[in-house]
Amino acid sequence: MGVEIRVEGLTKRFGRQTIWEDVSLTLPAGEISVLLGPSGTGKSVFLKTLVGLLKPDRGNAWIGDRNLPQLPEDLLYETRKLFGVLFQDGALFGSMNLFDNIAFPLREHTKKNETEIKRIVLEKMEMVGLIGAEGKLPGEISGGMRKRAGLARALVLDPEIILFDEPDSGLDPVRTAYLNQLIVDLNAQIGATFLIVTHDINTARTVPDNIGLLFRRELVMFGQREMLLSSEEPVVRQFLNARRVGPIGMSEEKDVSELEAEAAAGNDPGKLPPIPPQLMPSDGRVRPTQHAPGAWLRAHGVTPPPGSFIDDLGRNWIDEWPRYVASMGAAPAGGVRK
Numbered sequence: 001m002g003v004e005i006r007v008e009g010l011t012k013r014f015g016r017q018t019i020w021e022d023v024s025l026t027l028p029a030g031e032i033s034v035l036l037g038p039s040g041t042g043k044s045v046f047l048k049t050l051v052g053l054l055k056p057d058r059g060n061a062w063i064g065d066r067n068l069p070q071l072p073e074d075l076l077y078e079t080r081k082l083f084g085v086l087f088q089d090g091a092l093f094g095s096m097n098l099f100d101n102i103a104f105p106l107r108e109h110t111k112k113n114e115t116e117i118k119r120i121v122l123e124k125m126e127m128v129g130l131i132g133a134e135g136k137l138p139g140e141i142s143g144g145m146r147k148r149a150g151l152a153r154a155l156v157l158d159p160e161i162i163l164f165d166e167p168d169s170g171l172d173p174v175r176t177a178y179l180n181q182l183i184v185d186l187n188a189q190i191g192a193t194f195l196i197v198t199h200d201i202n203t204a205r206t207v208p209d210n211i212g213l214l215f216r217r218e219l220v221m222f223g224q225r226e227m228l229l230s231s232e233e234p235v236v237r238q239f240l241n242a243r244r245v246g247p248i249g250m251s252e253e254k255d256v257s258e259l260e261a262e263a264a265a266g267n268d269p270g271k272l273p274p275i276p277p278q279l280m281p282s283d284g285r286v287r288p289t290q291h292a293p294g295a296w297l298r299a300h301g302v303t304p305p306p307g308s309f310i311d312d313l314g315r316n317w318i319d320e321w322p323r324y325v326a327s328m329g330a331a332p333a334g335g336v337r338k
């Protein structure tokens with residue numbers, strides 16, 4: 001379940017504008033990854049390139065064993081069917097009710113009859129908590145419901161990969177927390193490979209297995225959540241602390257003289273906040289691809305910021321984890337990563 005995505009030396013330009021170059025990363029099958037970056041660094045362009053809507057200028061993008069930039073039209077079309085995409089605004093058709101919106105990809109891309117379509121649409125609507133809203137028009141429901149409807153539509157073709165373009169945009173912090181839990185629950189349930197573009201630091205800190213950061217037309221860093229959340233890189237610290245001090249400026253990166261002036265004034269992007277425990281599926285199970293808390297840090301001899309892995313109840317998840325996994329009885333499919 002879930003397909004690995006391997007990007008090698010990917011470069012995208014529009015005319016003379018280089019959006020990003022030489023991007024290489026692997027999105028492990030079934031894991032949740034987050035892509036961060038200041039506005040305009042090309043995160044949406046990256047998602048569109050992965051799904052084959054934009055062609056890179058150089059490099060490879062392996063979706064399983066298919067290299068997207070090399071594919072003929074018919075195979076590209078087939079490969080796109082592996083993806084579900086949640087667009088920023090849900091991208092629903094305003095004149096269609098939610099049922100028809102969610103049924104749309106099934107009617108468009110499959111030969112399923114209406115009985116089968118109804119079963120699938122209702123199953124996906126239940127997964128995202130929208131049962132009862134089938135007859136509503138997108139204009140009659142809240143932004144959070146529109147996101148969930150967009151997510152149900154992204155799920156109908158049983159995708160191996162789901163791309164989320166700023167799922168939290170336009171949502172209040174509480175609805176964002178619910179949506180984050182839904183994303184983690186869905187990942188546990190369907191095991192697809194997830195990539196989330198977000199500006200929400202809390203989402204980035206608690207949801208993914210891996211985090212990447214785009215800045216200055218390149219991928220500054222990509223790796224396990226704990227690697228990014230303990231990184232001393234100024235740009236990472238500035239981003240995670242949402243500070244003005246650091247290499248990221250108002251509209252683009254700051255120049256050397258601005259950075260020198262900040263350093264002379266003793267300004268600093270701030271200490272790293274504690275690493276929070278990762279969000280668990282709400283049914284209490286562990287996702288098959290979930291990493292044990294602290295495993296990356298231990299393997300790399302890194303001491304986490306003080307107060308890391310402590311939850312709201314004061315439990316330290318480094319100590320709690322082995323007990324928790326043992327209490328589940330049977331290990332989840334795929335085992336629990338050390």
Ligand SMILES: Nc1ncnc2c1ncn2[C@@H]1O[C@H](COP(=O)(O)OP(=O)(O)OP(=O)(O)O)[C@@H](O)[C@H]1O
Pocket residue numbers: 014019037038039040041042043044045046
């Ligand atoms: N089809 C296109 N043709 C030309 N330029 C484009 C096209 N699509 C995007 N761009 C440019 O690519 C750059 C990156 O845009 P993109 O929307 O990917 O940024 P982003 O990181 O997702 O930003 P935000 O966080 O604000 O959503 C922008 O300068 C944008 O104007």
